[in-house]
Amino acid sequence: MDIKQIIKEENQVYRRTPLMTEATLSYCPGCGHGTIHRLIMEVVEEMGIQSDTIGIAPVGCAVIAYDFMDIDMSQAAHGRAPALATGIKRLWPEKYVFTYQGDGDLAAIGTAETIHACNRGENIAIFFVNNGIYGMTGGQMAPTTLEGMKSSTSPYGRNSETMGPPYKITEMVAQLPGTYYVARHAVHKPGPVRKAKKAIRQAFENQKLNKGVSLVEFVSNCNSGWKMTPNDSNIWMEENMFKFYPMGDIKVEGKLVNGD
Amino acid sequence: MKEIALMKGNEAVAEAAIRAGVDGYFGYPITPQSEVMEYLMLQRPEERTGMVVLQAESEVASINMVYGAAGTGKKVMTSSSSPGISLMQEGISYIAGAELPCLIVNVVRGGPGLGTIQPSQADYFQSVKGGGHGDYRLIVLAPASVQEMADFVDLGFELAFKYRNPAMILSDGLIGQMMEKVELPPQKERVKEFDQSWVITGKTQDRERNIITSLNLDPDLQYEHNLKLQEKYKSMEQDVMFEKIDCDDADYLLVAYGSSARICQKTVDMARSKGKKIGLLRPKTLDPFPSAELAKMSRRVKAMMAVELSAGQMVEDVRLAVNGKVPVYHYGMVGGKIHSPDDVLSEVEDKFIGGY
Amino acid sequence: MAKAIGAIVVDVERCKGCQVCRVNCPTMTIGMAEEVNGKGYHYAYMENPENCTGCTNCAVVCPDGVITVYRVKQ
CATH class of the missing domain: 3.40.50.920 (Rossmann fold)
Structure with a gap:
C-alpha cells in the first residue's frame, strides 16, 4: 500500500494533543518533562476540563510550563506551588487544580508546603518529577540524588555521611491521612507511559471525590545533568533510580498498598 | 441605622474583612496581630458570607496562598506582624511583579530580629521602599484609629483592584491592640464577576489562556514590564491621602x-x-x-x-x-x-x- | 487475519533527534536522518516504512510530541 494512502486524516491514530501549544519545548532532547506535559494535557483534553483546569508551575526546568500548556496557569516561587494550589482550590473547589514540581522544588525548598498541603488533604493533584538533580541550574545535587551519584555540587559522588542520604518524600506523604492516591511512574517506554497516563487521569478524577491529595511521582531522566545520551540515561535510570524509587501504586483510595 | 461596636483594632480589621466581601484569608499566628484570625475563626465567616479562612503552616505559605488565590480575581488577604512580614517578602515581590490585587496587614512590632511584641513603626522602609527584591511599590495605608483599621480594609481592596497591585495596611501593636468605638461598614456582596482579561479561572473557548507570572526571560520584555510598573506607581500618586x-x-x-x-x-x-x-x-x-x-x-x-x-x-x-x-x-x-x-x-x- | 499497516509523520523541525522513538520502535521502522534540521538535529524518519504497524509506541514516548501516527487494517 502506498504511504500516501495511509497518511490520511481518517487513518490517524495518534497526534499531539491541541492542548499542547505550538511553542517548541525548551527541554533538552530526550527529557521526560515533555512527555509528562503532554500526558497531562491529553488527560485534560479527554476529560473535557480545559475550562475548569488551573495549573501551577514553580521554579525549575518546568518554570515556563505555561508556555506549553494551553490552560490557565500561575507561576510560583520556588517550592510554593502547593500553597498557591491551596489558595486557588479553597476558593474554587469546583475547579481542577494541579501543581507540576521538580524534586528540588517539592522535596527540598518546598518540603513544608508539600507536607502540609498533603496533611490538610487539599483536594489537588501534585505531579512530582524526580530526576535526582537540579536540572535548570546546571546539575547540582538534589534531595533525591542517589548515594554515590555525581552532580556539580557532589562531584565525587553523594556522600550520605556528610550530605545526608536521598529520601523518598512520596512514601513519606503517603503515610499522611490527607493523601488519597500516591503512585510512582516513569515515561521512558511506551508501557510505562500508558500506565503513567492512567495515574494522571486517576489524579484528576479523584478531585471529584474531595478526598484529599493525589500525588503522582514520575522518576525521570536528566540526560544533560547526568551527562549521558537520552537512551543511556533511560537505561541508567532503570538500573539505578528504579531500585531506590520503585514503580507502582503506593496508596490507593486512601489505603497503603503495602503494609498497614 | 449605624452599627457601633467596641473593638480592638485587630478585630475591626477582621470584621471589616467579612463585611467587605473578602473571599479568603490565609494567615499564621504572631503577636500582636493574632486576634485577626482568632476573630475570623470565631465568626464562622464561611456561614456568614462564604469567606474562606485558613491557618497556614507559615507566613511563607500564607502569602503564597494569597498569591495563588489573588490570581483568580477574588478578594484575598493576610495579616501578620514584622518578623512574619519579613518572611512574606518573597511572595509580596512575586505578587507585585505579577500585578495581582491583595491586602496585607502588618501590625508592626519592634525589631530588628525577634525584637519585641511592643508597638513600633520601624517597618516603614520595608513597606514603602519595597521590602522584597526588585523595583516595586506597594500601596501603603496608615490607620491612626480602630475606625480606620476597619475603613482601610475596603479602601485597600478598592485601590488594590484599581491598580492591580498589593496594598498594605501598615498598623502597629498600639492600634491593633487598643479598643475603641468603631462604626462598622455595611455588608458587601462577594464579587461574582471576574475580569477575564487576566484571571486564571480556567481557559474558556472565547479567550486565550491567562498566565500569572512575574518571569520574563527576555530582557526586552522584562524592561518593558518594569517601565509599565513604574508608570503605574507614578499614576498611584493621584490617590494620595x-x-x-x-x-x-x-x-x-x-x-x-x-x-x-x-x-x-x-x-x-x-x-x-x-x-x-x-x-x-x-x-x-x-x-x-x-x-x-x-x-x-x-x-x-x-x-x-x-x-x-x-x-x-x-x-x-x-x-x-x-x-x-x-x-x-x-x-x-x-x-x-x-x-x-x-x-x-x-x-x-x-x-x-x-x-x- | 487482518494486518495493520502504519505510517508516521515526523514534524522534522521540532524533532530534537533524541532517538527515544527509535529504540522503542518494535519493528525497527525508525532511523535517524543523515541530514539535519534547522536546529542541527538528525531527525527521526521511517527508514523501513514497510515495517510500520502504526502501533503508536514511538509517538507516545516522544518527549516533543513530534510524531503523528496513521494506521489502516488490511
Missing part, C-alpha cells in the same frame, strides 16, 4: 502617621493652648507619600519635624519632599517604647521654638 490638623496658620509642622500621629495630635493641642502655632500633617497613605503637599507647606512653615516610633525612617521622605527648603528634624522612640505627648512637646519647644 492625608489629614491636616491646625495647619492653616502653623509656623511649625509635625509630620506623623498612625499611632504617632495620635500622640502628636495631643501635642498640637497642648502647644496651641500655650499659644504656639504648631500644626500636624498626617499621611494616610505612606505610598503614595504626600510629597507635593509637604513641598507646598515648606513655603509657609519655618521647620518640620517627623515624629515616628523608629530611629528615623519617614523623615527621609519628608526631607526629600521639602528638598532643603526648611530644616527637617526627627524625633522618635525605638525598640517598642512609645513617646508621650509631653515628650514630643518638649522636643518641639527645644528644636522648633528654642532653635529659632
Whole structure:
C-alpha cells in the first residue's frame, strides 16, 4: 500500500494533543518533562476540563510550563506551588487544580508546603518529577540524588555521611491521612507511559471525590545533568533510580498498598 | 441605622474583612496581630458570607496562598506582624511583579530580629521602599484609629483592584491592640464577576489562556514590564491621602502617621493652648507619600519635624519632599517604647521654638 | 487475519533527534536522518516504512510530541 494512502486524516491514530501549544519545548532532547506535559494535557483534553483546569508551575526546568500548556496557569516561587494550589482550590473547589514540581522544588525548598498541603488533604493533584538533580541550574545535587551519584555540587559522588542520604518524600506523604492516591511512574517506554497516563487521569478524577491529595511521582531522566545520551540515561535510570524509587501504586483510595 | 461596636483594632480589621466581601484569608499566628484570625475563626465567616479562612503552616505559605488565590480575581488577604512580614517578602515581590490585587496587614512590632511584641513603626522602609527584591511599590495605608483599621480594609481592596497591585495596611501593636468605638461598614456582596482579561479561572473557548507570572526571560520584555510598573506607581500618586490638623496658620509642622500621629495630635493641642502655632500633617497613605503637599507647606512653615516610633525612617521622605527648603528634624522612640505627648512637646519647644 | 499497516509523520523541525522513538520502535521502522534540521538535529524518519504497524509506541514516548501516527487494517 502506498504511504500516501495511509497518511490520511481518517487513518490517524495518534497526534499531539491541541492542548499542547505550538511553542517548541525548551527541554533538552530526550527529557521526560515533555512527555509528562503532554500526558497531562491529553488527560485534560479527554476529560473535557480545559475550562475548569488551573495549573501551577514553580521554579525549575518546568518554570515556563505555561508556555506549553494551553490552560490557565500561575507561576510560583520556588517550592510554593502547593500553597498557591491551596489558595486557588479553597476558593474554587469546583475547579481542577494541579501543581507540576521538580524534586528540588517539592522535596527540598518546598518540603513544608508539600507536607502540609498533603496533611490538610487539599483536594489537588501534585505531579512530582524526580530526576535526582537540579536540572535548570546546571546539575547540582538534589534531595533525591542517589548515594554515590555525581552532580556539580557532589562531584565525587553523594556522600550520605556528610550530605545526608536521598529520601523518598512520596512514601513519606503517603503515610499522611490527607493523601488519597500516591503512585510512582516513569515515561521512558511506551508501557510505562500508558500506565503513567492512567495515574494522571486517576489524579484528576479523584478531585471529584474531595478526598484529599493525589500525588503522582514520575522518576525521570536528566540526560544533560547526568551527562549521558537520552537512551543511556533511560537505561541508567532503570538500573539505578528504579531500585531506590520503585514503580507502582503506593496508596490507593486512601489505603497503603503495602503494609498497614 | 449605624452599627457601633467596641473593638480592638485587630478585630475591626477582621470584621471589616467579612463585611467587605473578602473571599479568603490565609494567615499564621504572631503577636500582636493574632486576634485577626482568632476573630475570623470565631465568626464562622464561611456561614456568614462564604469567606474562606485558613491557618497556614507559615507566613511563607500564607502569602503564597494569597498569591495563588489573588490570581483568580477574588478578594484575598493576610495579616501578620514584622518578623512574619519579613518572611512574606518573597511572595509580596512575586505578587507585585505579577500585578495581582491583595491586602496585607502588618501590625508592626519592634525589631530588628525577634525584637519585641511592643508597638513600633520601624517597618516603614520595608513597606514603602519595597521590602522584597526588585523595583516595586506597594500601596501603603496608615490607620491612626480602630475606625480606620476597619475603613482601610475596603479602601485597600478598592485601590488594590484599581491598580492591580498589593496594598498594605501598615498598623502597629498600639492600634491593633487598643479598643475603641468603631462604626462598622455595611455588608458587601462577594464579587461574582471576574475580569477575564487576566484571571486564571480556567481557559474558556472565547479567550486565550491567562498566565500569572512575574518571569520574563527576555530582557526586552522584562524592561518593558518594569517601565509599565513604574508608570503605574507614578499614576498611584493621584490617590494620595492625608489629614491636616491646625495647619492653616502653623509656623511649625509635625509630620506623623498612625499611632504617632495620635500622640502628636495631643501635642498640637497642648502647644496651641500655650499659644504656639504648631500644626500636624498626617499621611494616610505612606505610598503614595504626600510629597507635593509637604513641598507646598515648606513655603509657609519655618521647620518640620517627623515624629515616628523608629530611629528615623519617614523623615527621609519628608526631607526629600521639602528638598532643603526648611530644616527637617526627627524625633522618635525605638525598640517598642512609645513617646508621650509631653515628650514630643518638649522636643518641639527645644528644636522648633528654642532653635529659632 | 487482518494486518495493520502504519505510517508516521515526523514534524522534522521540532524533532530534537533524541532517538527515544527509535529504540522503542518494535519493528525497527525508525532511523535517524543523515541530514539535519534547522536546529542541527538528525531527525527521526521511517527508514523501513514497510515495517510500520502504526502501533503508536514511538509517538507516545516522544518527549516533543513530534510524531503523528496513521494506521489502516488490511
